[in-house]
Amino acid sequence: MTASKHTGPTVPPHQAIRRLLPYYHPYRWQVAVGLSAVVLAALLASIVPSLLQRGVDAIRAGAARGDILQLGALMTATALVSGGLRFVMRLLLNGVSRHIETDLRHDLFARLVTLDAAWYARGRTGDVMARLTNDLSAVRMGAGPAVMYLVNTIAGALFAMIMMLRISPSLTAIALLPMLGLPVLMLRLGRRVHERFEIVQTQFGHLTTRAQENLAGVRVVRAYRQEDAETARFSALGEAYLTANMQLATLSGIMNPGFALLAGLGGAVTIGIGGRLLIDGDVTVGGYVAFGIYLTQLTWPLIALGWTTNLLQRAAASMIRILEILDAPPLAVIDAGTAALPDHVAENAPAGRAVEFRGVSFQYPAPRDHGTATELTEESATSAPRWVLRNISFHLPVGGTLAIVGATGSGKSALLDLIPRLFDPQEGQVLVDGIDVRTLPLATLRAEIGYVPQEALLFSESVGDNIGYGLDAPERTHLHAAAGIAQLRETVAALPDGLDTRLGERGINLSGGQKQRVALARALARHPRIVLLDDALSAVDTQTEAAILHELRTALRGRTAVITSHRASAVREADHILVLDHGRIVEQGTHDQLVALGGRFTQLLQRQQLLEAIEAA
Ligand SMILES: Nc1ncnc2c1ncn2[C@@H]1O[C@H](COP(=O)(O)OP(=O)(O)OP(=O)(O)O)[C@@H](O)[C@H]1O
Numbered sequence: 001m002t003a004s005k006h007t008g009p010t011v012p013p014h015q016a017i018r019r020l021l022p023y024y025h026p027y028r029w030q031v032a033v034g035l036s037a038v039v040l041a042a043l044l045a046s047i048v049p050s051l052l053q054r055g056v057d058a059i060r061a062g063a064a065r066g067d068i069l070q071l072g073a074l075m076t077a078t079a080l081v082s083g084g085l086r087f088v089m090r091l092l093l094n095g096v097s098r099h100i101e102t103d104l105r106h107d108l109f110a111r112l113v114t115l116d117a118a119w120y121a122r123g124r125t126g127d128v129m130a131r132l133t134n135d136l137s138a139v140r141m142g143a144g145p146a147v148m149y150l151v152n153t154i155a156g157a158l159f160a161m162i163m164m165l166r167i168s169p170s171l172t173a174i175a176l177l178p179m180l181g182l183p184v185l186m187l188r189l190g191r192r193v194h195e196r197f198e199i200v201q202t203q204f205g206h207l208t209t210r211a212q213e214n215l216a217g218v219r220v221v222r223a224y225r226q227e228d229a230e231t232a233r234f235s236a237l238g239e240a241y242l243t244a245n246m247q248l249a250t251l252s253g254i255m256n257p258g259f260a261l262l263a264g265l266g267g268a269v270t271i272g273i274g275g276r277l278l279i280d281g282d283v284t285v286g287g288y289v290a291f292g293i294y295l296t297q298l299t300w301p302l303i304a305l306g307w308t309t310n311l312l313q314r315a316a317a318s319m320i321r322i323l324e325i326l327d328a329p330p331l332a333v334i335d336a337g338t339a340a341l342p343d344h345v346a347e348n349a350p351a352g353r354a355v356e357f358r359g360v361s362f363q364y365p366a367p368r369d370h371g372t373a374t375e376l377t378e379e380s381a382t383s384a385p386r387w388v389l390r391n392i393s394f395h396l397p398v399g400g401t402l403a404i405v406g407a408t409g410s411g412k413s414a415l416l417d418l419i420p421r422l423f424d425p426q427e428g429q430v431l432v433d434g435i436d437v438r439t440l441p442l443a444t445l446r447a448e449i450g451y452v453p454q455e456a457l458l459f460s461e462s463v464g465d466n467i468g469y470g471l472d473a474p475e476r477t478h479l480h481a482a483a484g485i486a487q488l489r490e491t492v493a494a495l496p497d498g499l500d501t502r503l504g505e506r507g508i509n510l511s512g513g514q515k516q517r518v519a520l521a522r523a524l525a526r527h528p529r530i531v532l533l534d535d536a537l538s539a540v541d542t543q544t545e546a547a548i549l550h551e552l553r554t555a556l557r558g559r560t561a562v563i564t565s566h567r568a569s570a571v572r573e574a575d576h577i578l579v580l581d582h583g584r585i586v587e588q589g590t591h592d593q594l595v596a597l598g599g600r601f602t603q604l605l606q607r608q609q610l611l612e613a614i615e616a617a
């Protein structure tokens with residue numbers, strides 16, 4: 001497997017290049033002026049040798065000194081203007097390629113933030129990073145410099161050839177004969193450059209992924225004393241990247257001299273036969289000299305052609321990788337709803353929303369072929385999709401608190417994921433205030449929900465910024481209030497700059513429980529009508545969890561809450577409890593009812609008490 005099949009369909013190279021065209025559109029005038037400058041510069045450059053030809057022949061014919069000087073001045077002026085035009089072309093076309101790179105990056109990022117959870121379950125951060133950096137710059141090189149040199153090559157070669165034909169058609173034919181091999185070389189090697197460059201970029205993605213995972217998980221690496229093993233694994237990837245690059249370099253190494261050889265062959269033939277023509281008097285001395293210069297003028301663009309092909313092939317390979325992200329379908333979750341939720345009129349009316357599941361069955365979309373992780377591919381090849389949730393129904397009235405308990409892997413997180421539509425169920429319906437969530441605009445739905453995921457994820461900003469994330473200029477009192485409900489007051493007070501204390505990457509300088517409470521405060525600060533807590537307090541001790549949940553109950557005042565917890569004891573105050581087992585509801589009722597039942601819930605409760613006793617001992 002060469003390319004990493006990220007998600008979107010792989011498009012053929014010519015289509016990938018075509019998809020780049022719209023990006024030129026805003027800069028079409030710069031491109032037009034830039035390319036005109038290229039052509040004009042090539043034209044002027046091709047005039048210089050013919051002026052020289054005239055000069056040489058004039059000197060031999062014994063022309064006046066003034067005429068020769070005039071020719072010299074004309075040559076200098078032409079060369080100067082040509083140089084000036086080349087400066088303009090670089091400025092404009094390279095500038096455009098930088099703009100295109102920026103626009104593409106913007107689109108890529110905008111796409112990345114809309115892709116759903118299923119896509120991220122398959123994607124690798126490092127691989128995405130590689131596409132955002134290396135691949136983008138390969139596309140830039142193709143979009144700007146390569147196009148510029150290509151046009152320069154074609155125009156330069158064309159003009160040089162016309163001038164050569166004017167000097168001697170037969171000599172031109174002879175000089176160009178070896179160059180017939182060019183298209184063959186270009187097509188043969190070009191495709192292989194494309195293939196090998198794709199491998200290089202994929203390898204780079206693996207390398208970045210590894211580095212990123214290891215650095216993020218450096219604590220785990222150290223704790224398991226895997227420094228050497230990880231370094232070795234990293235080196236192996238580095239070696240693979242090196243090998244891929246060397247193979248590419250070999251190709252490029254063949255390509256440029258190959259082109260030069262074909263051009264040089266023409267030169268050698270010309271000197272021999274041209275000399276003959278000169279002696280026979282069919283060509284003037286000036287013509288012979290000029291012909292030689294035209295030939296070198298032709299040689300350089302041809303060498304550049306090898307290089308340009310190389311750049312364009314790389315750009316196409318990278319553009320394909322970029323399109324895999326840009327074309328990634330927004331998968332299961334389609335944001336096409338237009339329904340509206342009922343307004344809450346009275347200030348004191350219950351501030352929550354009802355949540356209902358009707359016969360919901362769900363399975364996670366199967367991870368597709370990854371390219372970057374063989375382990376994952378093998379695993380997905382053997383495991384058939386299975387139901388994570390099966391036939392779940394419940395009705396949670398406005399202001400109610402529903403608790404979901406169950407063993408690890410029983411489907412608690414999956415159930416919560418369906419409410420903000422991180423995924424859609426394959427069967428059944430999820431309703432909010434009686435409206436199918438699929439008929440609501442995603443933004444409307446998600447604005448109602450404060451979701452605290454199982455893994456608290458904080459940004460490397462201040463604590464206050466983390467709590468106020470997504471709010472326009474939140475008041476400090478507002479942030480403090482949210483922090484208060486999340487039992488963060490003391491923690492914040494103890495921080496060096498209070499709410500303004502900057503956090504390390506992913507909040508590394510907070511404890512697990514503190515992080516969870518910041519994440520909880522973040523959800524509460526938005527005053528959501530529906531609060532989802534996914535084992536959001538697993539890292540705090542049992543007493544604090546109970547205290548927070550108790551405080552929360554008063555603070556939420558009529559809002560609706562769905563809470564999952566590992567600890568059966570934590571859900572004592574919930575209005576209704578669902579006990580999940582392998583994705584099915586096996587028991588439900590209030591805490592007291594379930595205890596009286598003496599079934600699954602009681603088992604969970606006893607197991608937890610036992611664990612706590614062991615921990616305490
Ligand atoms: N992104 C995913 N893709 C495929 N399967 C998944 C994914 N996430 C979870 N699963 C599987 O779905 C099942 C239910 O997982 P879920 O996360 O809902 O369990 P949970 O009850 O929240 O467990 P825990 O108490 O450990 O958080 C598990 O068997 C898990 O392996």
Ligand SMILES: [Mg+2]
Nearest residue numbers: 412413454535
């Ligand atoms: Mg979970």
